[in-house]
Amino acid sequence: MSLSQTPLGHTTINGHTVRFYPSPLPGPDYPWHVMGDLMDALELPDHWQRSAIDKFTQAWPEHCRTIAVADSTLAIGSSLCGLGLLEWLSTENGRKIAEERDAFMDAMSLGLARQMKHLPPAEFETICQIAAARHSQGAGSA
Numbered sequence: 001m002s003l004s005q006t007p008l009g010h011t012t013i014n015g016h017t018v019r020f021y022p023s024p025l026p027g028p029d030y031p032w033h034v035m036g037d038l039m040d041a042l043e044l045p046d047h048w049q050r051s052a053i054d055k056f057t058q059a060w061p062e063h064c065r066t067i068a069v070a071d072s073t074l075a076i077g078s079s080l081c082g083l084g085l086l087e088w089l090s091t092e093n094g095r096k097i098a099e100e101r102d103a104f105m106d107a108m109s110l111g112l113a114r115q116m117k118h119l120p121p122a123e124f125e126t127i128c129q130i131a132a133a134r135h136s137q138g139a140g141s142a
Contacts, residue, residue, distance in 0.1 A: 005067050008114050011107035013041035013100050020111045021076055024065045028127040031111030032065070032076040033104070042089060042100065056081055079108050 007019045008031050018037040023029035035056065039049045053075045057064040063078040082104055089095045116127055 005069060007069075008111040009107065011103050013038070013103045014043065016041035018104070018107065019074075020107055021067060021074075022115060023078070024067070024076075028112075028116070028130050030079040030108045031115070032078055033082050033108075035064070035075045035077045035081070038077075038082055038085065038104070042085070042097070052085075056085075060084075079104075 005021050007021050010017050010019045016037065018041050019034045020031035023032050035053050036049055039052065056077060060081060063081040065076050066073050067076055086097050086101045086104065090097050119127065
């Protein structure tokens with residue numbers, strides 16, 4: 001568990017707020033999402049959520065963390081974890097999740113930009129390329 005953190009921002013998916021936090025990994029990375037928020041937004045049953053978070057944490061420990069916020073703790077997941085859930089819902093359950101996926105991706109991109117806004121444009125572009133490469137390789141978190 002890390003020190004108490006402040007969210008980078010949030011998005012609304014299906015009327016639910018999904019919060020994003022800075023990545024716990026070193027170097028440039030997309031923000032991480034609150035796993036329960038995304039599952040609420042996808043209208044997954046509460047009893048399924050706890051089990052799913054536990055399974056994600058066991059299967060992908062490098063993509064799941066617990067952070068302290070105010071008076072509680074939150075399970076956060078990398079963008080790969082969130083996109084994996086969205087893809088699973090689409091392919092295994094046949095759900096149409098294009099709008100949810102687009103909202104999730106837009107929020108991650110804005111969160112990355114918010115973290116890097118102080119950088120000169122050329123350095124920001126380089127960091128975006130590194131994060132995109134990390135994402136496409138499935139390494140780290142992005």
